[in-house]
Amino acid sequence: MTDSVDSPHPRAKSAGKRQRLTAATAQVLHEQGVERTTIADIARAADVPAGNVYYYFKTKDELVEAALAEHTGHLEELTGLLDRLPDPRERLKGLIDAWVGQRETTARYGCPTGTLAVELDKRTGNGLDLAAGQVIRLLLDWVGQQYRQLGAADPEGLALTFVGAYQGMSLLSNALRDPEIMTREGARLVRELDSLDRDRNG
Known part of the structure; x- marks a missing residue:
């Protein structure tokens, strides 16, 4: 038998199921945390049989690694889109807009990577805490690059302040379960960016 147009290649189906599991893991871990999340929770969110999870991921730690890879992919996709903007200040404002746009989810569950990094820090011996830190490091490096292009003094320090x-x-x-904190603080970050630009040109 040959593959029909309506029947995806088995390898493509396998890759699609793995991606569903990866995305579901990132979502469920964000909502429930590592310790409370079970394989069954992830299988349910990905709409696959629980037994199938072990075909792709042998341990819970492997699922956490997959979630971190998912966060890295989302960050790279976002910064890749923002890099199309010609002005580094506008790129940083675009990042703020993206953060504020997730305010309802953030108010309910916190920052996906930040909360995961804090939780993984309590677990020792598997190196996943360092892997979570690498995702945050990618963000810091990108923000620092934008400040560097703006000609700001101490771009690394400003990046730490910005991401902090x-x-x-x-x-x-x-x-506080208050999404408008994100709105107000996002507006403050925008004002600080505008002030930095005026100082540079003043």
């Missing part, structure tokens, strides 16, 4: 502000407003928004 995001983590802080995510934490407070989640703790």
Whole structure:
């Protein structure tokens, strides 16, 4: 028998199921945390039989690694889109807009990568805490590059402040269940960017 137009190649179907599991893992871990999440939860979210999960991921740690890869992919996709903007200040504002656009989810569950990094830090011996830190490092490096292109002094320090502000407003928004904290703090970050630009040109 040959593959018909209506029957995807088995390898393509396998890749699609793995991607569904990866995306579902990232979502469920964000909503429930690592310790509370079961293989059955992930299988249910991905709409696959629970037994199939072990075909792709042998352990829970492998699923966490897949979730971190998913977060990395989302970050690279977002920054790739923002890199199309000609002005680094507008790229940073676009990043703020993306953060604020997720305010309802953030108020309920916190920052996907930040909350995962904190939880993984409590688990020792598997190196996943360092892997989570690498995702945040990618963000810091990209933000620092934007400040560098703006000609700002101490771009690395400004990047730490910028990303730290995001983590802080995510934490407070989640703790207080108030999405508008993201809106207000996002607007403040935009004002600071505009002020930096005026200082540079003044």
